Amino acid sequence: MKIDIGNALASEASPGVSREALDRLDERVARAHERIERGRRDDEFGYAALNLPETTDPDEITETVAPVNDAAYVLVVGIGGSALGAATIAEALGDSRILTLDNVDPDHVSEVLSLLPLSETAVTVVSRSGTTAETLANFLVVREAFTEAGVDWTERVVTITGDSGPLRELADRHDLPALAVPEGVPGRFSALSSVGLAPAAIRGHDIGAILDGGKRAADCSPSLFETPAYAYGAVAYALDTRGAAINAMMPYAESLESFAEWFAQLWSESLGKDGLGQLPTRALGATDQHSQLQRYRAGPRNTLVTLVRPRERPDLRVPETDHDDLAYLGDTGLGELLDAEFAATEASLAEAGRPSIRIELDRVDEAGIGELLYTMEAACVLAGELYGIETFTQPAVEWGKRAARGLIGEGNDESESVAEKTRLVVD
Amino acid sequence: MKIDIGNALASEASPGVSREALDRLDERVARAHERIERGRRDDEFGYAALNLPETTDPDEITETVAPVNDAAYVLVVGIGGSALGAATIAEALGDSRILTLDNVDPDHVSEVLSLLPLSETAVTVVSRSGTTAETLANFLVVREAFTEAGVDWTERVVTITGDSGPLRELADRHDLPALAVPEGVPGRFSALSSVGLAPAAIRGHDIGAILDGGKRAADCSPSLFETPAYAYGAVAYALDTRGAAINAMMPYAESLESFAEWFAQLWSESLGKDGLGQLPTRALGATDQHSQLQRYRAGPRNTLVTLVRPRERPDLRVPETDHDDLAYLGDTGLGELLDAEFAATEASLAEAGRPSIRIELDRVDEAGIGELLYTMEAACVLAGELYGIETFTQPAVEWGKRAARGLIGEGNDESESVAEKTRLVVD
Structure with a gap:
């Protein structure tokens, strides 16, 4: 370089x-x-990301995804840092069979699901909290598509998530292959962990060489x-x-x-x-x-x-x-x-x-x-x-997340303030 | 709207x-x-673009491309304004069978050509001057791929170009379907002309409705x-x-x-x-x-x-x-x-x-x-x-075009100055 x-x-x-x-x-x-x-030595929040080439174990990832490594296609269900690293690595390796669902656009999701041969497709669903609205909504749709196609989704899904939350519970209940989102690493810094590497591992790429x-x-x-x-x-x-x-x-x-x-x-x-x-x-x-x-x-x-x-x-x-x-x-x-x-x-x-x-x-x-x-x-x-800023947080996106959740759910302060919009419409 | x-x-x-x-x-x-x-009334350079919904004849486009309208795929060979309008319209209509070659990346061009069934593919090659380096280089590669696949490229290609230049001569020599780039309309304003509409017309979309x-x-x-x-x-x-x-x-x-x-x-x-x-x-x-x-x-x-x-x-x-x-x-x-x-x-x-x-x-x-x-x-x-600027020109890109041409051809003042680069390399 x-x-x-x-x-x-x-x-x-x-x-x-x-x-x-x-x-x-x-x-x-x-x-x-x-x-x-110092942050790297102490594995401090965020700084820990710079240790990933050493702390990520490529063999553990490869072994965990082994149950689905016969898949011809991989569908990554995630958004933001839970998708971009995997997509970047797939494209760099010239692998057009790793696809990403990182938006909740109905037309687009329908098209991707109609094009994929689901019986030959592995899914990685990626969310640290297990509650990211876009990711979980897409996952629910994907899971149903597998069932409708007569494919047992529990045989095709790998979860990549934190220690608790809905995705972790799902993995435990159905005994799914499960990888951990690395501790102390924000999503956008997680490309060189299970988050970015698992899809490439499923497709047989040398993820050890990426870490090297x-x-x-x-x-x-x-x-x-x-x-x-x-x-x-x-x-x-x-x-x-x-x-x-x-x-x-x-x-x-x-x-x-x-x-x-x-x-x-x-x-x-x-x-x-x-x-x-x-x-x-x-x-x-x-x-x-x-x-x-x-x-x-x-x-x-x-x-x-x-x-x-x-x-x-x-x-x-x-x-x-x-x-x-x-x-x-x-x-x-x-x-x-x-x-x-x-x-x-x-x-x-x-x-x-x-x-x-x-x-x-x-x-x-x-x-x-x-x-x-x-x-x-x-x-x-x-x-x-x-x-001199806090590099590893993203506080400004929280307000919108709560507002969106309120708008489709039970309502909250943020979603109520959405209705107060000032209008000056030209049509 | x-x-x-x-x-x-x-x-x-x-x-x-x-x-x-x-x-x-x-x-x-x-x-x-x-x-x-006033510019629209007088069909002045650039302003003429705003008359395209009236001056573009959808039937003429549809009739001209009729010889290739059996194609299952369309490959648009162009760059910048010669490609983006067609790509935008194709995507908006949900037509993933209109593809674009708008870059001279060897890997990417090879991949696109290997995926396309050339005998079912129509090509629109778009360049006002007929000399745009990226477009013509790609077209030469595409033409050879058709020949190697045993498909007569003269049966599959539509030119969209100006009144003179290599593409116009090619169309005349081989009696190709040829559409004119509209007069007085810069490429980036040409989506609602043959440039943007021909690929959709080949695929049977209602281009009259786009103009409406x-x-x-x-x-x-x-x-x-x-x-x-x-x-x-x-x-x-x-x-x-x-x-x-x-x-x-x-x-x-x-x-x-x-x-x-x-x-x-x-x-x-x-x-x-x-x-x-x-x-x-x-x-x-x-x-x-x-x-x-x-x-x-x-x-x-x-x-x-x-x-x-x-x-x-x-x-x-x-x-x-x-x-x-x-x-x-x-x-x-x-x-x-x-x-x-x-x-x-x-x-x-x-x-x-x-x-x-x-x-x-x-x-x-x-x-x-x-x-x-x-x-x-x-x-x-x-x-x-x-x-208060000249909206319809793009003078700042000319220097680089001459330099690139000089670097792969006979050399020129611009390409010579490329060698004078100041370096401060960290590796």
Whole structure:
């Protein structure tokens, strides 16, 4: 993993951070590193996430899911951090047979259930509390679909949940394979645990190699100039405080599209509090050059673009053509073209004095995605220390959860206040 | 179509716009409306897009694609505005057999081509100039895949292009069905033309009904208090100038996920210039309540959230359960739950004094998507007038296009400057 912050320096971009400011910031990084290391040593809430490459036992996961590892498909029923890690890993491994139900859209749920051969499908249902409304509603629907299809759902379901609650009780009652959500790890930091790894394990992927990738990034030294994760977290923080309120995560690989979604959750829920926090927005190279690049290059100077690419990927040759205007495409490869687009976009932003950071991984494979996920998590924890906020909580979503529950259930203070909406309707 | 701007008023949110400021802004809306109407009357560049519901002939499209309308699948080869409109319409109509190749990722292109039954697949290849690097490279690969599969590609391909260039010459040489990209309409405004409609026409959808939906929105009166499109464009502009530099487009329907991508292109390329322009970011309800809502509600006060929902949708019943903690879910519907999440999120933002706008369409169907696309286009054109920028160009992407072409071809000034990159690498 290489992180290149050259195009985020004040000598190159505005906003940008000067070398001198980085040197000063590095002293704060060293202190933050001490705090993080203490949290890791004591397995403190949140910080424990950075120990997952060591504390997660891949064999235990593989053995627990063995009863369903004949499945051709895996359906992940979860939402937010209970789904995004698994989806990100599945996509990075090129496995399109791991699907996710992470929304309660009736049309979409019906379509997914009608397309899946349920007798060949394993289900992981993921909720720490066992009461997440969207997840449990979907699970009840999925369970009924199995029964209607004549498939014994108790033979196909793995629960991933906490020590108590409805899902744990269900697992106990029906003797389902059950994995524990790791203690002290918020959902958005749980990709390198049973939560993110179980679906890949069911499908036979080498989840040990994913954890090994995480381990490659887990040995952090106390300087942003030596640790890629800290370089990223510190520079993103420094740019935010200098006006880059937006962080556009733009991988150049379709297999990292879900990674950008995962990053958006990590960054938003961890850092978006107390009136602080950079807005993460998701983009995809080269596609979004024809959508977002105009604004990144010529809009307000409030956007950091994070460009991610693998150094190696299989290529696909573009056939030769005798048309003069297209001859330059012949005998190149689609991957070569994609890499050229990457370099051109990076240079185009630099030419306009807009900040970007380059993240390079060797390949999008087991170790590559493990290393990338861990690096971004450590970057986020560092940024949280620099902001001085509570990185591991998400208090602002609780009000809405209670209101939604009240609206479909027995009512409560929050749901009553929904009715007070101010209207100014134009139709 | 209803647009509710009540939660964007200064009495409710910060940033917000006062009723008095809206009244003053409405005078500028009236003048902008005059300018827009003149542009429409004279079919001026860009403004002509707002005439598409009248000027697009659905029968001509349907007749032109008749030679391939037996296809079970349609593959759209295009990028940016040449793909997003078609993808948005396909998704809104629930048609998962219209696929898009809008990136030059070798793995992804290989996978799509391996999954498609090519003998039952029609291809629309879309590029005004006929030289867009990504599109033409993909088309050369697709054409070879047909040949290798023993399928005569000249029987399966429809071109959608300008009056000249390689694609036009190809169509002439092989007598392919050919549709014209409309004159004077930038790609991102071309959804309601052959560009957006041809794939749906091949699959037998009622594209006349989509255009009828557009017509419902096309009769604009000169006040933001009477025209939903102007209400949206004017309030988004007013909030941006008051600090809402970000516009989070958050539909509550999986079938509108691509719509949010389409909107992001429309908003970015049209308004992101001269140092101006709101950053559009894409979200999805209810999923992103567990990802982005924390920051929308508790991060910096720089974000407008646009909530979109259909008033009607088919529902899917959640089975009853005897578990006490889950009993409130029983006998509700997934759609009912999704609507409750919508209301809860809207109220949750209001309770925190964060601005939102509600957009309601009747249903996500042919007329609904036509009306929604047109409304957002008219909103964008109005916003462009209020910003005082050139809405219909995208000059900032040209540098990168030349650089990329230089990197894989004969070299040029831009590609040479790519090599000058400043590096500060941490690994």
